[in-house]
Amino acid sequence: MLNKWLFQRVDNSSLIVFRIIFGILITAEAWGAIFTGWIRRTLIEPQFTFNFIGFDFLQPLPGNWMYVYYGVMGFFGVLVTIGYKYKWSISGYTLMWTCVYLMQKSSYNNHYYLLILILVFMLLVPANTYASVDAKLNPKLKQISMPRWVVLFIVFQLWIVYTYASVAKLYPDWLSGEVPAMLMKNKKNYWLVGEILQQSWAHYVILYFGILFDLLIVPLLLYRKTRLPMFCLAIFFHLFNSYVFRIGIFPYLSLAFCLFFFSAELVHRRFLPKKPFYDKEEVIVPEHRNLLIGIFCFWFPFQILMPLRHWVIKGDVLWTEEGHRMSWRMMLRSKSGTASYKIVNKTTGEVNYVKKGDYLSRKQIRQASTKPDVIWQFSQRLKEMYAEKGEEVEIYVNARVSVNHKDRKQLIDPNVNMAEAKWDYFFHNDWILLHEDED
Structure with a gap:
């Protein structure tokens, strides 16, 4: 039964067409990063990047070599498109990537994480056989x-992504329309829709449409009678x-996924x-x-359990960010704040x-003021800089942060020496203050 369910042969038109579209899109993603200035702003101009903790050995190539890096990556995309x-x-x-x-x-x-998952999928499947x-x-x-x-x-992978994206929106600030209103606030000057997006009724449309679309898209695409609408x-x-939102190739990649929901006969014919x-x-x-x-x-099991990890970590993930990444928690909150770093040279x-x-760049400054993992990493970088001069330091951070325009609160324990603090991937870091008794 399992063999028949998994290994029965079906027409491969959807996969072949998807490979061609996917190849074009990943080529555009790589080469577009060159021409839009993304590489310059993100990988060349900053003195250093904040990598995922534990991957410090991965650093941008020196000088302008990241342009070559992305040029080669785009060339691989061309080869995927033509199947060579x-x-x-x-x-x-x-x-x-x-x-x-x-x-x-x-x-x-x-979406960058989603692209990794789809690349692995495309590595496993026979997409070059026609x-x-x-x-x-x-x-x-x-x-x-x-x-x-x-x-x-x-289909199952997309169901996981969309379902978690929908469930993550079921919290008070989204359901009140507050977050959609914040997301639309800086879109006022957009042609045609700018003024509409400032209306309260539009925020509630976005609110409910976002939840229902993510929750129902996969089931209703699977059902023949609701597939076309x-x-x-x-x-x-x-x-x-x-x-x-200007999020690159990903809206078009999401539309390309629909090829796998339509009948093989229709994709083949079209x-x-x-x-x-x-x-046969x-x-x-x-x-x-x-x-x-x-x-x-x-x-x-990994894809199902990974987005749930913040439920077993103490504190509100919107505040602590612990368990936020790779959990399909998309466009859910706005954080702002200030942070000062006091160096006590021992x-x-x-x-x-x-x-x-x-x-730091302007964007890095915002993150080093509001995100605990970046605050910890910046503290470690500062410690290393002084250590290179043969000096030992203590570092104390005074960070006051607001989530969704609420009152600012202390994010980091100002009495903790961040130069000696440890980062825990799997449990709550006690130097991140929770304020649960105040809420």
């Missing part, structure tokens, strides 16, 4: 079918996000009419069956306050 040396090209892009994701979090976006240079050079590679697990994998809503939703259509009922169990099932048994006896602008 596919396994090597998708592996190269996956590795390079993952390294950039881990080496900086100043421009963190949940309409590819590989299949043309090696006719034995050509196939018009694929195992059914390909469709099941992507839901796809039309998806077009509106993702184009709206593209225009209002996009690959010259390709033979596969309509055949089950082919691959030699690596057990390895694939092992991957699934690790992958999906070697010379001097006491100084850090001028953050001497070390």
Whole structure:
């Protein structure tokens, strides 16, 4: 039964078309970062980047070499599009994208993490077996079918992402319309929709539409009678996000996912009419069956449990940020604040306050004032800088932070020497103040 469910052959038109669109989009993502100035602002101009904790060895290449890095990555995207040396090209892009994701979090976006997951998916699937240079050079590679697990994998993964994104919005500040109003506040000058987005009724439309769309998109795309109207809503939703939030390729990638929900016959007829259509009922169990099932048994429990980890960490994740990343908590809050870093030089006896602008970009300053993990990392960098001069220091941080424009509160215990503080990935860090008794 399991073999039939996973390994029954189905037409592969949706995967082939998705590969071509996906290749174009990841090429645009890589080369677009060069021409929009993202690489310069994020990876070249800053003195250092705030990498994911534990990945300090991943640092941007010196000088202008990150332009070359992204140029090569975009070239891999072109090879994915045309299906040439596919396994090597998708592996190269996956590795390079993952390294950039881990080496900086100043421009963190949940969609960047989603792209890693989809790249791994594309690495596993036979996406180059038709309409590819590989299949043309090696006719034995050509196939018009694929195992059914390909469709099941992507559908289940998307259901996890959208469901968590919906559930995360079920908290007071979103349900009151406060967060949608904040998100729209700086969109007033947008052509055509700017004034509309400032209306309270529009905030409530965004509020409920955001929750319901994320919750229902996958089930209603799976149901034949609601598939077309839901796809039309998806077009509106993702184009709206593209225009209002300027989030790069991801609205278009989300629309491309819909290929896996429509019938294979329709995708074949619309996009690959010259390709033979596969309509047999055949089950082919691959030699690596057990390895694939092992991957699934690790992958999906991880995807389900990872976004839940903040529930077992003490404190409100909106405040502490502990368990926030890789949990599909998208556009849920606004944080602002100020932080001062006091350096007590134990070697010379001097006491100084850090001028953050001497070390950090404007965006990094905002994060080093509101995000506990970045505050900890900046403190460790300062400690290292003084250690290189043979000096030992204590570092005390006075950070007052507001979440969703509420009253500012002390984020970091000002009596804790952050130079000696430890970072705990799995449990609450006690130097982050909670204020639970005050709420």
